Amino acid sequence: MPRDASQPAADVAGVPSRRHGHGAVAAVLAGPALVLIVLFLIGPLACVALLSLTDYQLGAATLNYVGGKNYAEMFSDRVFQKSLTNTLLYVAITVPGSVLLGLGAALLIEADRGLRTFYRAIYFLPVMATLIAMSIVWEFMLHPQFGIVNQLVKALGLSRIDWLQNQSVVLFTLCGTSIPKDLYEAAAGGGANSAIDRFRLVTWPMLSPVTLFVVVITAIRSFQVFDTVQVLTKGGPNKASEVLLYTMYSEGFEFFRSGYASAVTVVFLAFVLALSALKVFVLDKRVHYA
Amino acid sequence: MTGNRLGPFARILRHVVLMTLAVVIVAPFVWMVLCSFKTQSEILSAEIRLIPHTWAAVENYTAALTRVPMLRFLLNGVIVTLVIFLLQVLVNLPAAYALAKLRFRGRSAFLGLVLLCLLIPVHATAIPTYIMFYKAGLLNTYASLILPFTISVFGIFLMRQFFMTVPDDLIDAARVDGMSEIGYFWPLIVVADQALYTPPLGVAFFRLNDQGTSYGPLMAAATISIAPLVIAFLLAQRRFIEGITLTGMKA
Numbered sequence: 001m002p003r004d005a006s007q008p009a010a011d012v013a014g015v016p017s018r019r020h021g022h023g024a025v026a027a028v029l030a031g032p033a034l035v036l037i038v039l040f041l042i043g044p045l046a047c048v049a050l051l052s053l054t055d056y057q058l059g060a061a062t063l064n065y066v067g068g069k070n071y072a073e074m075f076s077d078r079v080f081q082k083s084l085t086n087t088l089l090y091v092a093i094t095v096p097g098s099v100l101l102g103l104g105a106a107l108l109i110e111a112d113r114g115l116r117t118f119y120r121a122i123y124f125l126p127v128m129a130t131l132i133a134m135s136i137v138w139e140f141m142l143h144p145q146f147g148i149v150n151q152l153v154k155a156l157g158l159s160r161i162d163w164l165q166n167q168s169v170v171l172f173t174l175c176g177t178s179i180p181k182d183l184y185e186a187a188a189g190g191g192a193n194s195a196i197d198r199f200r201l202v203t204w205p206m207l208s209p210v211t212l213f214v215v216v217i218t219a220i221r222s223f224q225v226f227d228t229v230q231v232l233t234k235g236g237p238n239k240a241s242e243v244l245l246y247t248m249y250s251e252g253f254e255f256f257r258s259g260y261a262s263a264v265t266v267v268f269l270a271f272v273l274a275l276s277a278l279k280v281f282v283l284d285k286r287v288h289y290a
Numbered sequence: 291m292t293g294n295r296l297g298p299f300a301r302i303l304r305h306v307v308l309m310t311l312a313v314v315i316v317a318p319f320v321w322m323v324l325c326s327f328k329t330q331s332e333i334l335s336a337e338i339r340l341i342p343h344t345w346a347a348v349e350n351y352t353a354a355l356t357r358v359p360m361l362r363f364l365l366n367g368v369i370v371t372l373v374i375f376l377l378q379v380l381v382n383l384p385a386a387y388a389l390a391k392l393r394f395r396g397r398s399a400f401l402g403l404v405l406l407c408l409l410i411p412v413h414a415t416a417i418p419t420y421i422m423f424y425k426a427g428l429l430n431t432y433a434s435l436i437l438p439f440t441i442s443v444f445g446i447f448l449m450r451q452f453f454m455t456v457p458d459d460l461i462d463a464a465r466v467d468g469m470s471e472i473g474y475f476w477p478l479i480v481v482a483d484q485a486l487y488t489p490p491l492g493v494a495f496f497r498l499n500d501q502g503t504s505y506g507p508l509m510a511a512a513t514i515s516i517a518p519l520v521i522a523f524l525l526a527q528r529r530f531i532e533g534i535t536l537t538g539m540k541a
Contacts, residue, residue: 033385036441044415
């Protein structure tokens with residue numbers, strides 16, 4: 001993050017002494033970006049909030065204002081309740097796992113010179129691979145009968161586990177498959193050279209701002225869990241791995257209930273923005289961007 | 291960074307811990323590649339062996355490339371990523387320059403907007419953007435895969451920082467961001483035509499198409515789909531890791 005790179009605007013070289021001297025040039029240079037920001041970010045964001053108050057279904061000729069009906073339906077819906085609980089549980093498991101392993105690995109890698117480049121490369125490898133390909137490999141490795149994981153479990157004298165078909169195990173399994181990828185992100189958050197030096201000096205690292213920062217961004221990422229669920233479990237068995245984005249996806253893009261799916265999106269967004277606000281207001285307080 | 295500063299015991303312990311974790315991380319990759327060389331009967335056998343008894347590499351990779359147009363998917367991935375990269379440079383680089391070097395009315399408002407947009411996850415805008423593309427008849431086209439990613443507020447922000455400090459690393463910044471995959475979620479939603487599939491969709495399709503039963507070819511397809519990025523990474527790993535450490539990370 002830009003905590004070190006930011007400079008006050010007055011230090012910028014080449015700024016003319018006239019105030020507002022580059023209006024026309026700036027309009028040409030920044031105009032396209034501004035149009036696209038409105039078209040693909042701000043506009044859709046406003047629309048999602050408005051749509052969540054309507055009964056719009058994709059392809060329907062009309063839409064009606066229904067007030068909070070979607071929200072009322074959502075919060076009384078067993079699937080949504082399950083989805084919200086699962087997402088929070090997923091975040092609660094993945095974040096400590098990724099952060100502890102990630103920061104621990106980063107500290108250990110940077111603590112000594114031996115094989116440092118090798119370890120950096122290995123721990124970075126999962127970032128390069130698409131989660132989909134790795135999900136499919138995991139599905140194969142977790143196959144109840146001939147998957148390598150169960151073969152190892154059996155070799156240890158334990159009984160086989162239906163990793164992805166067992167209601168009480170499935171969510172943990174999904175966490176496990178995504179941690180290798182989250183791990184590097186967590187490590188990188190604390191592993192930027194200056195940060196790691198700062199981090200090492202802190203005697204009680206759990207309280208350091210670096211750790212808090214990494215926890216928040218890992219949590220934001222974990223809230224966005226979707227790929228593994230869509231490929232491996234479709235939210236099953238019996239909704240045991242249903243998560244917010246999967247609910248949004250199936251309502252919005254399989255049943256085309258755009259209004260209801262927008263309401264789910266708003267809830268998802270509220271969590272992500274709350275975490276972002278924590279990051280911005282608590283952690284970046286001292287940073288001046290402009 | 292400094293050199294060795296651990297005692298001999300701590301040094302060994304460091305390797306034990308890091309190696310154990312490294313084995314867990316690498317295991318899926320190794321197992322995927324090994325199984326892509328094995329016959330179906332060997333994959334289904336109860337015996338665990340690393341090196342294939344009978345080699346079926348040619349059969350598996352031929353199947354992966356012919357049963358579904360895997361090369362086409364890879365080409366789609368390249369086309370989409372390349373066009374996104376070019377358009378991002380065209381749109382975001384000038385905006386970043388304006389923010390960093392020019393003085394104009396509304397500059398801090400624009401910067402504020404960019405910072406605000408950094409907080410918006412891609413999934414949050416999916417429904418309205420989808421409806422917009424549906425109305426415009428753009429669903430199921432390359433345009434639908436590319437357009438939402440032509441704007442990158444993260445790219446603008448990053449390049450602005452670079453303009454204000456180290457302009458040399460600009461292209462690195464752009465590349466790191468352009469490389470950040472368009473992912474699985476969006477292509478899954480907007481593309482129905484197989485001819486437009488990107489590699490992640492392609493592998494997922496392969497798995498569904500084969501009912502997930504012929505594992506050798508499936509592992510071959512998975513290997514093919516991640517090979518280009520992994521090989522590119524191994525060839526240029528120093529620059530990749532430095533670039534990413536330098537730029538921090540997306541949030």
